[in-house]
Amino acid sequence: MKILVCITHVPDTTSKISFTDNNTKFDKTGVQYIIGPYDDYALARAVELKESSGGSITVLNVGEAETEPTLRKALAIGADDAIRINTFPRDAFFVAKEIAKAAQQGEYDLILMGRESIDFNGGQVHSMVGELMGLPSVSPVMVLDIDGNTAKIQREIEGGKEYMELDLPFVAGCQEPIAEWKIPNMRGIMSARSKPLNVVEPSTDDTATEVEVFELPPAKSGVKLIDPDHLDELVNLLKNEAKVL
Amino acid sequence: MSALVFVEIEEGVAKKSSLEAVSYAAQVDGSAVAIVFGGLTDEEASKIGAAGATKILNASDEKLATPNIMAYASAIAEAMEKESSSLLVLAKSSLGDPVSARVAIKTGASLATNVVDLPDTNGGFKVKCSIYTGKAFAMTSLSGDKKILGLKKNAIAIKEDGGSATVESFSPSLNDADFKVKVTSREKATGEILLPEADLVVSGGRGLKGPENWGMIEELAKTIGAATGCSKPVSDMDWRPHHEHVGQTGVKVSPSLYIAVGISGAIQHLAGVNSSKYILVINKDGEAPFFKAADYGVVGDAFEVIPKLTEAIKAQQG
Ligand SMILES: Cc1cc2nc3c(=O)[nH]c(=O)nc-3n(C[C@H](O)[C@H](O)[C@H](O)COP(=O)(O)OP(=O)(O)OC[C@H]3O[C@@H](n4cnc5c(N)ncnc54)[C@H](O)[C@@H]3O)c2cc1C
Ligand SMILES: Nc1ncnc2c1ncn2[C@@H]1O[C@H](COP(=O)(O)O)[C@@H](O)[C@H]1O
Numbered sequence: 001m002k003i004l005v006c007i008t009h010v011p012d013t014t015s016k017i018s019f020t021d022n023n024t025k026f027d028k029t030g031v032q033y034i035i036g037p038y039d040d041y042a043l044a045r046a047v048e049l050k051e052s053s054g055g056s057i058t059v060l061n062v063g064e065a066e067t068e069p070t071l072r073k074a075l076a077i078g079a080d081d082a083i084r085i086n087t088f089p090r091d092a093f094f095v096a097k098e099i100a101k102a103a104q105q106g107e108y109d110l111i112l113m114g115r116e117s118i119d120f121n122g123g124q125v126h127s128m129v130g131e132l133m134g135l136p137s138v139s140p141v142m143v144l145d146i147d148g149n150t151a152k153i154q155r156e157i158e159g160g161k162e163y164m165e166l167d168l169p170f171v172a173g174c175q176e177p178i179a180e181w182k183i184p185n186m187r188g189i190m191s192a193r194s195k196p197l198n199v200v201e202p203s204t205d206d207t208a209t210e211v212e213v214f215e216l217p218p219a220k221s222g223v224k225l226i227d228p229d230h231l232d233e234l235v236n237l238l239k240n241e242a243k244v245l
Numbered sequence: 246m247s248a249l250v251f252v253e254i255e256e257g258v259a260k261k262s263s264l265e266a267v268s269y270a271a272q273v274d275g276s277a278v279a280i281v282f283g284g285l286t287d288e289e290a291s292k293i294g295a296a297g298a299t300k301i302l303n304a305s306d307e308k309l310a311t312p313n314i315m316a317y318a319s320a321i322a323e324a325m326e327k328e329s330s331s332l333l334v335l336a337k338s339s340l341g342d343p344v345s346a347r348v349a350i351k352t353g354a355s356l357a358t359n360v361v362d363l364p365d366t367n368g369g370f371k372v373k374c375s376i377y378t379g380k381a382f383a384m385t386s387l388s389g390d391k392k393i394l395g396l397k398k399n400a401i402a403i404k405e406d407g408g409s410a411t412v413e414s415f416s417p418s419l420n421d422a423d424f425k426v427k428v429t430s431r432e433k434a435t436g437e438i439l440l441p442e443a444d445l446v447v448s449g450g451r452g453l454k455g456p457e458n459w460g461m462i463e464e465l466a467k468t469i470g471a472a473t474g475c476s477k478p479v480s481d482m483d484w485r486p487h488h489e490h491v492g493q494t495g496v497k498v499s500p501s502l503y504i505a506v507g508i509s510g511a512i513q514h515l516a517g518v519n520s521s522k523y524i525l526v527i528n529k530d531g532e533a534p535f536f537k538a539a540d541y542g543v544v545g546d547a548f549e550v551i552p553k554l555t556e557a558i559k560a561q562q563g
Pocket of ligand 1: 449452491494510513527528
């Protein structure tokens, strides 16, 4: 089975978010970059599927040269080769078109992504890629089992889940508990250095949206502490000050 | 030429977040047409009208009764064409998100999601979108002639003074390719208030020690009409179902009040709750980081505070 895993290169979940250049650029100072946590689940499941039924894993990122350490980490975790589409990921539509084109050429049996990126949180790219390629897309996927040409999936919905069946190929957006995150071992890290990482130039420049300026939410004004022996006062505040009860 | 709104009907009832989308579209475009699948009662039709829709397209075909992402996307794209809509508005959800992305590709529309406010239409069309899991916003301009907006909960209040909507039956063309995914069954908590839709949320963390102690959380939630949530370790340990897990890698909530009990306030948990209007934290450790993100706090043992708080609320409810 040939699996494509699309990964994002995003600020660590503990990063402080701030902007520069009159709030038009993300401030990268001191920020650690990681494989998107949901993409990490997708990759982990791909590695398990490869372990159980063979095949190969290609990881792909649409991004500039700075994302290569993140791709190398994915190679260390167990991908066989990597593709970097050499451009700034301008918006979901743009990224989806680039991924769809690369995926078409690679003739993958399965395309795994994360449920959403943790920078723009769109949750759009997998469905867009599916639509562009005429394939089904399913997200967020909690369980993915493959038997021959058919997949059995559990998809999370509000307050529950859906059980579904479909034939390969398709696109899936993954989340826990699909697999346990994998930590690269020394052998993986060593072998990752010599695995192929192909840089491809983008083929379009269409975007549908553009961010003009970023904004931070207003800071909280500070917590009002209430004595545990005077909870009446708390109820009063919730009712009459916050007006939420 | 009206804005189209995809209204989700859950167990016969129009979702609150979808009614917000109707009011949003009516305000932006002057008039709104809703599209629904799987059956529509008179009561729900009048709610959709009151929220601001002048017409409802009722796609009642039996084959569309269970949610089907690909078929709904095709039907909605067809409805946009039929109504000459240049704007589609919908609420973010496990159904709305994939449907909107597919419709965007089908129609060539510009799609913005996690929209938190009405658009700025002075010289263009800009919306404020929540990004970095609620830690920032992006003022995003949409360049296409057609536009699709995925709304975060609470982007706008639901109107209740609209007129009544005419109901028109709508039979979109169905193609086999859209029925490749077979939903074999659905499991859904019934009668519960759903977390992503909830206006009040009571969440418990590892500080509660074990699943057997959730009785007091449920009792408090029931008393105020809240949904229940939890932190990631709690769902990882199977104390609570996964769909209750709030945070960076779980459900993002935006209630009026989020009550966190025995949760330390790790940055990944905060990422799921930072769009709450008010946050109340109950933790025995006064140094717990959650207090920095809170509006109200009680430093105390949850096992004493929660039952007492529930009693105090009941007493005031009379
Ligand atoms: C990539 C990544 C993604 C993550 N995503 C999420 C996510 O989506 N959601 C999430 O929640 N976490 C997430 N986490 C985990 C997160 O970092 C924390 O580990 C987790 O939120 C801690 O859960 P907790 O607050 O329940 O437990 P703890 O941190 O153990 O806190 C328990 C709290 O309970 C208090 N307490 C103990 N006893 C009592 C008592 N009797 N009365 C009152 N208070 C009491 C303690 O003082 C303490 O503050 C993620 C981590 C990573 C690395
Ligand atoms: N620049 C990118 N390069 C590769 N994959 C991406 C990129 N952006 C998004 N994806 C994939 O699409 C998923 C959903 O992203 P999004 O629609 O941005 O929330 C992510 O979890 C990734 O798997």
